[in-house]
Amino acid sequence: MFRILRDSFWGQIVYHASGKKLFQNPEERPDFVLPEKYILNHSSLAGDTINRKPSGNSRTSTDLPEDLSSDIEKTGNESSEDTNNENADPSSGYIIVDWYGPDDPENPHNWPIMKKVFLGAQIGFLTFSIYVGSSIYTPGILEIMEDFKISQVMAILPLSLFVVGYGIGPMIFSPLSEHPKVGRTYIYIVTLFIFVILQIPTALSKNIGSLLALRFLAGFVASPALATGGASMGDVFSYSTLPIGLAAWSISAVCGPALGPLIGGAFAQTIGWRWTIWALACISGGACAFLSLFLPETSTATILYRRAVRLRKLTGNQNIRSEGEVSLNSMTVKEVAVETLWRPFEITLTEPVVFFLNSYIALLYACMYTWFEAFPIVFNEVHHFNLVESGLAYIGIIVCCIIACGFYLYFVRIIWVKKLEAGINMPPEIHLVFGIAGSIIVPVGIFLFAWTSKESVHWIAPIIGSGIFVAGAFLVFQATFNYFGGSFFRYLASVFAGNGLFRASFAAAFPLFATPMYKNLGPTEFPVGYGCTIIGCICVAMISIPITLRIFGPKLRARSRYAN
Structure with a gap:
């Protein structure tokens, strides 16, 4: 402690x-x-x-x-023999700071299992407290339309801008978290504190213009956890156990937007839409207070940098440096800026593996956000649920996601963890087996939701369909994240930042046209039938992506400058 x-x-x-x-x-x-x-x-x-x-x-x-x-x-001769020291850089004479042995307790990989679990729980809490902010707003849309005298599309726009904000933010914050002098914890806490403060003027907004601007800014400063959270898991979990950490993190990422309509519905129905924002302030404020006291630094580069500073002060030897310092000292300010800020874009746009998997993940993520428009149509208009009951319909998503996580962890233990622990080299493409299975499950859930959403069919049927979709999407997410972790471990925060931008771009756009798409396409008996079918057919076509990468992934990685 x-x-x-x-x-x-x-x-x-x-x-x-x-x-x-x-x-x-x-x-x-x-x-x-x-x-x-x-x-x-x-x-x-x-x-x-x-x-x-x-x-x-x-x-x-x-x-x-x-x-x-x-x-x-062993030598007492003060000469130029620093170059013979394996801990010194031959060209610069620097003594590179490292761990004090394989059991160094400061190394995050050596932390006790309970400390790792505690760290994972905090990252999950942080992720939940941010993700819930996207959808907690949606139950109050009708009231906002009345208060500000605006159209439905305009009332949905604050949701989209929030998502756009947390898609853009990681392109700046995630690379900064890899900077040795910055680290992850400072970025998490400072940005979360600003996020909490922004909820005050948001809840007091007098017009749609201020609401739009504040929601975008809130999403922007909230973004580090949504991309860097996976990198924090990579800091503490070994290569073989990283899938477990990423799965736990992903559960919190699903629970946030899924529970948002339930929490927001309770406040919007009883007090008013502004209290959906006050509720978000309380949740994120509690996370900020707790994490500022108990969230430790996990970045190896930052921990070793701080150790190097202390050793220089202790010895008076300015040649004691961390590896991150040496790398930064060999670069100009312009080169550092390009390396840190441009890297997420470069990896995303120049690595075919990253580009196509990001595209697929973005589509699945966008499908989930279209349900923030489909669920009110199905459960409020067709089945006549109130706001709280409609929010409870999202619980099926969480239940199915947890079930899928259980199956995933069981099988990943068998085909991945045990083999790695036995010394068998396992290529990261093995994770794409789960991606292929999930990509087949996804359209099944979409079609079931589409064609059971009618008044004569019990409401549990579309809930089951949405749950099946999320279970499949969860497997695809895990396959992608772990494939990235195995292929681009050194640049994981930048890879996740690019992934976050793709996801947010699609998720921000889809809710804006989702309601007109459902209502204009119909048919009347199945109000979301054709709209969901179009999305489902696209998902069927996307099955080819994990299959292709399962076959050609090793060749593509061999040509990469960023892959491990």
Whole structure:
């Protein structure tokens, strides 16, 4: 718990405000013993620094793991032999900071399992508190139309702009989270705090113009969790167990928009549409308060950068650098800007694997958002549900998603985790098997929803159809995310940022024409029949994407400059 509090947002504030006397790191405590590789060839170090003695159970330099100790060359000659040190960069003379051995507790991959679960739960809570903001607004659309004297399309636009905002934001925030001096936690907390503050003027909006602007800004600053959350899971979970972390994260991403209409419906029906925004402020505010206290930094580049700063201060040796620092120091400001801000666009547009899977994911995501328009037609107009009852219809999506997650984790354990743990090399294309299965399930759910949405058919039938669709979409999402994780692990935040932009672009556009599409195409007996059928037929055509990548994926990855 001490390390969690120390590395949290408020822990870092207390640390710096106290002059680094509270929440100290190992290198700042009197019992710390400097590993020998940082002492070699630096006789100018102060004697009291080199000769610090251990106390208690602290690890001495002779206690270093064999694989690290064997790399240290014993020498007292202060010469240019830094170039012979395996921890020094041959061209620059830098000593590269690394972990203090394979069991270093500061390495996120070495965290106890309960700490990893706690981290995953926080990322899930953060993701939910943002995603719920997209759909929590929708039950109040009719009241907004009356208050502001606007059309239905105009009333839906704040939903679309919110989604556009959180699609654009990761293109900036996600690459910044990979910067060693920034990291992930600061971006999460600062942007979430701004998001909470923006809900106040949003709830008090007097006209549609201010509502549109504030919803876009809220979506923009809310965006880091929606793309970088997957990268945070990659920080702490090993390659073999990453599918488990991503699956848990995805569940929260589904629960957010699915529970939004239920929560928003309860407030819109009893108090008014403005309280849907106040409810969002309470949810996201609670997340901000909790995470600022307990969300630790997970970025390896940032953790090692901070360690390098402390070691430089401890030793006085300015040649001690983290690998991220060395990379940044070799680049100009322009090159850094291009590398960090352009990278998500470049990977998305130049990598065929990423482009086609992003297109497919975007379509599935857009289908889910069209249901924010289809569900009121089916359950309010056809089955005469009130707002709360209509919101409860989304529960079927969550239930089926959890069931699909259970099956997915069971089979991924058999065909992926166990084989990797046994030392069998598994290509990331194996995940696309789940993508193919999910792509077949998806249109089944869409067609069932389309042609059971009539008054003479029990309301449970379209709910089952929507659940089947989401179960299939969940498998496609997991296949895609894990395929990206296995193929582009070093640039995962940038890859997810590009994926988020694709998803948001489609999801923002579809709700704007969904209602006219359903009502104009009909037929009267099945009000969403032809509209959903068109989407279902497109999904049938998209089945070819995971099949093609399952066959040709290795060749495409071999040509990539970004793939692992």
